[in-house]
Amino acid sequence: MPDxxxxxxxxxxISKEIEALSKECESYQPVIQSVFDEVKxxxxxxxxxxxxxxxxxLCRGHILLEGVPGLAKTLTIKALGTAIxxxxxxxxxxxxLLPADIIGTRIYNPQTTEFSIRLGPIFANLVLxxxxxxxxxxxxxxLLEAMQEKQVTIGDxxxxxxxxxxxMATQNPxxxxxxxxxxEAQLDRFMMKVKVTxxxxxxxxxxxxxxxxxxxxxxKAAIDTPKVIEMQRVVDKIYVDENIKKYVLDIVxxxxxxxxxxxxxxxxxxxxxxxxxxxxxxxxxxAFAFLNGRGFVTPDDIKAVVMxxxxxxxxxxxxxxAEEVTSEDLIQKxxxxxxxx
Amino acid sequence: MRSIRPNSVLLLLILIAQAIGLAPxxxxxxxxxxxxxxxxxxxxxxxxxxxxxxxxxEISISSPSFPEPDGVRLSRNRINDHTEMSVQGGQTQLLxxxxxxxxxxxxxxxxxxxFRIRYTTATGHNRELQFEPVTVEIYGDAPRPASTxxxxxxxxxxxxxxxxxxxxxxxxxxxxxxxxxxxxxxxxAPVPFLxxxxxxEQVALEEIKALxxxxxxxxxxxKIYYDQIDDILRxxxxxxxDVQTQDLTTYEIRLEFHSKQRFDSRVxxxxxxxxxxxxxxxxxxxxxxxxxxGFMDRIAxxxxxxxxxxxxxxxxxxxxxxxxES
Numbered sequence: 237m238p239d240x241x242x243x244x245x246x247x248x249x250i251s252k253e254i255e256a257l258s259k260e261c262e263s264y265q266p267v268i269q270s271v272f273d274e275v276k277x278x279x280x281x282x283x284x285x286x287x288x289x290x291x292x293x294l295c296r297g298h299i300l301l302e303g304v305p306g307l308a309k310t311l312t313i314k315a316l317g318t319a320i321x322x323x324x325x326x327x328x329x330x331x332x333l334l335p336a337d338i339i340g341t342r343i344y345n346p347q348t349t350e351f352s353i354r355l356g357p358i359f360a361n362l363v364l365x366x367x368x369x370x371x372x373x374x375x376x377x378x379l380l381e382a383m384q385e386k387q388v389t390i391g392d393x394x395x396x397x398x399x400x401x402x403x404m405a406t407q408n409p410x411x412x413x414x415x416x417x418x419x420e421a422q423l424d425r426f427m428m429k430v431k432v433t434x435x436x437x438x439x440x441x442x443x444x445x446x447x448x449x450x451x452x453x454x455x456k457a458a459i460d461t462p463k464v465i466e467m468q469r470v471v472d473k474i475y476v477d478e479n480i481k482k483y484v485l486d487i488v489x490x491x492x493x494x495x496x497x498x499x500x501x502x503x504x505x506x507x508x509x510x511x512x513x514x515x516x517x518x519x520x521x522x523a524f525a526f527l528n529g530r531g532f533v534t535p536d537d538i539k540a541v542v543m544x545x546x547x548x549x550x551x552x553x554x555x556x557x558a559e560e561v562t563s564e565d566l567i568q569k570x571x572x573x574x575x576x577x
Numbered sequence: 578m579r580s581i582r583p584n585s586v587l588l589l590l591i592l593i594a595q596a597i598g599l600a601p602x603x604x605x606x607x608x609x610x611x612x613x614x615x616x617x618x619x620x621x622x623x624x625x626x627x628x629x630x631x632x633x634x635e636i637s638i639s640s641p642s643f644p645e646p647d648g649v650r651l652s653r654n655r656i657n658d659h660t661e662m663s664v665q666g667g668q669t670q671l672l673x674x675x676x677x678x679x680x681x682x683x684x685x686x687x688x689x690x691x692f693r694i695r696y697t698t699a700t701g702h703n704r705e706l707q708f709e710p711v712t713v714e715i716y717g718d719a720p721r722p723a724s725t726x727x728x729x730x731x732x733x734x735x736x737x738x739x740x741x742x743x744x745x746x747x748x749x750x751x752x753x754x755x756x757x758x759x760x761x762x763x764x765x766a767p768v769p770f771l772x773x774x775x776x777x778e779q780v781a782l783e784e785i786k787a788l789x790x791x792x793x794x795x796x797x798x799x800k801i802y803y804d805q806i807d808d809i810l811r812x813x814x815x816x817x818x819d820v821q822t823q824d825l826t827t828y829e830i831r832l833e834f835h836s837k838q839r840f841d842s843r844v845x846x847x848x849x850x851x852x853x854x855x856x857x858x859x860x861x862x863x864x865x866x867x868x869x870x871g872f873m874d875r876i877a878x879x880x881x882x883x884x885x886x887x888x889x890x891x892x893x894x895x896x897x898x899x900x901x902e903s
């Protein structure tokens with residue numbers, strides 16, 4: 237469960253609507269905890285990645301993971317899939333991959349002289365698109381379009397993708413030769429870009445013990461997919477005050493017009509964050525509040541997700557690259573300037 | 578043009594041809610051309626005047642006369658006997674060269690010539706050949722005029738080098754200008770103003786008391802009221818504890834106090850107030866009239882409690898000290 241700030245109850249009366257909503261959120265705490273516990277039976281560390289995956293699941297968004305190989309990305313999504321009783325599929329992106337390899341295709345049957353449709357691996361609740369930047373643009377586009385539309389057209393028939401549907405794409409930051417970097421417009425479709433880091437020393441020691449012991453850990457479903465959909469609906473109801481909306485808009489607009497906010501960083505930003513950033517900031521903050529058993533969003537929730545939502549949406553200038561300034565540095569600077577409501 | 582070395586067989590063939598009547602015209606055809614190398618020369622560096630004589634038969638050349646105008650001095654001259662033999666249009670051509678070496682003495686442009694040489698043909702006739710004058714330009718130690726630098730004396734790439742150099746200098750100037758423009762000092766965060774002779778608690782309380790107390794039924798006004806109180810309390814924390822609060826959430830301010838090990842029971846009271854403000858600001862909590870007036874009393878209690886403890890402990894932040902001293 238996220239290590240998030242707890243907000244003590246006020247001295248006065250709480251709004252009935254918020255009270256009811258918060259109680260509803262609290263009632264799902266054991267459910268979420270059981271999913272966490274089940275995944276953590278096999279996964280050591282990587283709590284942040286797991287948290288962001290669950291946020292993505294609750295917001296119906298997709299996650300882009302950036303990290304070197306061997307950081308348990310596949311294991312995490314597989315374990316999460318099992319823990320929520322969902323289908324799981326993995327696609328290794330390669331330069332010779334075709335869109336049909338992902339979405340499916342029509343196959344001719346000579347015995348019946350008819351075409352039959354074979355659905356691709358995208359028809360699963362959780363899809364791991366491994367090393368998405370190794371496939372050409374047409375394949376990336378096919379996947380990202382399906383992510384956006386939540387449906388796929390094969391031949392003359394449209395197929396709805398299952399619900400819940402979460403794509404976790406990975407890309408390796410160190411091997412960029414022979415890759416097809418995702419264009420900014422495609423990156424924007426990902427709700428969050430999460431940076432996966434190496435485990436701590438004690439965590440890695442535990443990983444060695446678990447892997448080398450030869451014991452097979454069988455995971456079981458802690459909940460089912462209808463429960464996930466139920467939680468998604470509760471997240472939608474989380475209250476977002478005008479003050480919070482203003483704070484979100486200030487942050488996003490500061491990436492576009494830094495000067496208006498007294499920031500001298502406009503020469504480092506080629507393009508600021510798109511409106512999707514505002515939408516996803518609010519959505520993910522709602523999910524974060526839900527995970528904390530709160531029926532309303534606070535600035536702490538925004539701060540908890542802002543880095544992952546904005547880091548791939550700020551296009552840096554050549555000068556920023558020359559000065560080795562990252563989008564994270566700029567986000568930090570913006571957060572240090574914008575007044576918290 | 579193909580050149581071959583003269584040989585006796587060829588000469589013999591020519592003589593036979595002349596003997597049987599297939600010979601060329603009775604008198605030899607001789608032409609000449611004068612040239613100077615180099616045309617532009619610095620004082621002290623020698624230059625040559627070359628006289629080329631083309632003849633269709635062997636001739637004997639006497640020493641030519643090389644004039645010596647003011648500004649140049651003749652060093653030496655020499656004659657090369659038919660150094661080269663060629664065949665042009667079926668005719669044999671012999672090339673003789675007379676070379677004179679000059680020393681430049683005075684800067685200026687000099688016309689040297691015309692040149693005359695005397696030669697004797699194979700049949701024993703004496704004749705004279707005249708060459709057109711040549712011009713040489715001599716310069717001193719002063720730099721050469723730009724127009725004379727350009728042609729023929731610089732490598733082919735020099736123009737591109739100069740253009741690239743100018744472009745690089747221009748780009749450097751633009752980059753320096755941009756860098757200077759962006760390195761302007763940033764505005765410092767405004768420090769809350771503290772009137773002379775008043776404690777931060779008194780100032781905060783006076784500001785809060787100056788706010789119009791809303792009616793509980795007017796929900797937007799209640800929200801604004803708590804928002805303003807929250808701002809005043811944050812300013813108060815900045816002055817009293819030297820903690821910048823503008824970009825921090827209530828939880829982060831609390832962490833700041835914990836990291837500074839200043840989170841005691843009185844400070845905790847401040848956070849209860851901020852927490853109440855947050856509930857009104859973000860969670861639709863709408864206090865009734867009694868709670869609103871009671872909130873004012875709680876603020877006074879907390880602030881006066883903090884003030885008393887600060888006076889006892891004489892713990893005034895450096896920020897406050899600076900302000901009071903000024």
